[in-house]
Amino acid sequence: MVIRLEDRFQVVKLLGQGGFGRVLLVRDRRTDVHVAAKVMKGPVTIATRQRFVREVKQLERYSAVGQVIPVLEKFLEAKRPFFTMPLAKGNLEQWAGRLSAPQxxxxxxxxxxxxxxxxxxGGFHRDIKPGNLFVLEKGETVVGDFGLGNNPHVTRNFTRKAQGTFAYMAPELLAADPAHFTFACDVYSAGASWYHLVTGKGPAIAGGPLDPRRVKPNADAWTSTWIGAMTRRDPTQRPTAEQAAAAIRQRIRPSTVPAPRPAGNASASTAVRDALAVGAVFGVLALIIAAAAK
Structure with a gap:
């Protein structure tokens, strides 16, 4: 049984840390493979251990979602609980303002x-921001850090308490009314993150709607429109995450979105062309990230 991280893993360096955990680059002595380990930070109490366990359970619950960073192994009974994840090239905050609109x-x-x-x-992330959007080896983006996340299937004491990073928090949360926390809050945070990635500048805490063209006049009009929609002050006027995903999907892969009228399947050549186009974007993103890491 692993009692301490050091019993099995060699710590190479600190990759980052937040309020509830530290992320370390470690080498697995059994496999000689480097992975990332998130270790609980601060005093180990029943309450803090439960909070850490909750994050792991949420990540495991979303394991079938390829866009969420997976848990490789968990060591929740260790003196200081930790779990391992695939090693990321970095987070999107590192490349904010340096990527093209398609990327x-x-x-x-x-x-x-x-x-x-x-x-x-039924879950919430509650802390969507570029620093929590990680880029894996092949250039694909995954959502991580569910330390503030909540899911009624994971915890009995499901809370809608306002939490997160102020610059990316929806304006209704500043009212400190738990009833204001809805899925639209995550959508706002995603829109604010999108704004940051396009402009290279963090959003103002005052709230939306955000328009990247005020900072970057040549910003793509379609992108600016959707960022504005996702960061509307009225949460009932924001699109859902699914609606935003469908719009982006149609923008970058139009043939994969069902047409509004009956139509046959896309031809093989069209499907291959679309796959190559999206693959090329991932490839370029991976090359930019690799160059920046050197």
Whole structure:
């Protein structure tokens, strides 16, 4: 039984840390493979251990969602609980303002697909921001850090308490009324993150709607329109995560979205062309990330 992280893993370096955990680059002594380990931070109490366990359970619950970072192994009975994840190249905050509109759209499609799945299960992420959107080896984006997440299937004490990172929080949460926390809050945070990725600048805490063209006049009009819609001050006027995902999907892969009228399947050549186009975007994103990491 692993009692401590060091019993099995060699710590290489600190990758990052937040309020509830530290993420370390570690080498598995059994396999000689490098992975990321998230270790509980702060005093280990019954309450803090339960909170950490809750995050792991949520990640495992969403394991079938390819757009959510998976748990490789968990060590929840260790003196200081931890779990391992695939090693990411970094997070999207590191490349904010440096990616093309299509590259950002591909990344945001995966974010919105992840949120759509989480929301369909009754859960919330509650801290969507570029720093929690990770880029894996092949350039694909995954949502991580469910430390503030909540899911009624995972915890009995389901809370809608306002939590998150202020710059990306929906304006209705500033009222500190738990009833204001809805799925639309995650959508706002995703829109604010999209704004940051396009402009290279974090959003203002004052709230939306956000328009990247005020900072970057040549920003793509379609992108700006959707960022504005997702960051509307009225949460009832924001699109759902599924609606946003469908719009982005249609924008970058039109043949994969059902037409409004009956139609046959796309030809093989069309499907291959679409797959190559999206694959090329992932490939370019991976190359940019690899170059930046050197």
């Amino acid at each position: 950002v759209a591909v990344a945001m499609l995966r974010v919105m697909e992840a949120l759509a799945a989480v929301h369909a299960d």
